[in-house]
Amino acid sequence: MIRAESEIVELWAGPAAERRFTNRWNRVGARGDEEGILLLAERFHGGDVLAKYIAYLKARAEAYVASPVVWPEIEAVAAALIDRLTLTFEETRAVIRDMWTSTIRSA
Incomplete structure (x- = not known):
């Protein structure tokens, strides 16, 4: 279940x-x-x-x-989908990783 x-x-x-x-x-x-x-x-x-x-x-x-952790990830993936229309699992992971890397660097 x-x-x-x-x-x-x-x-x-x-x-x-x-x-x-x-x-x-x-x-x-x-x-x-x-x-x-x-x-x-x-x-x-x-x-x-x-x-x-x-x-x-x-x-x-x-x-x-x-969730304040998940929502920014959703926004990043949604923005990437506007440009690319589809994302593989690996591309999705890369978008999320890049978003967090950028967030950490700008903090």
């Missing part, structure tokens, strides 16, 4: 980041994520517990995205 919870939080993270940036929830953009979340969460819970479980994991994703 722990792995599924991590996957659900990861699925919520994209829509949560968009909401934090735009100050609105993009229902259309989040639809695929929400469908995946429901499929995973239904394996463990049903009824009222299911809704509360999903809400709890959504809150965890929102808190994670809002």
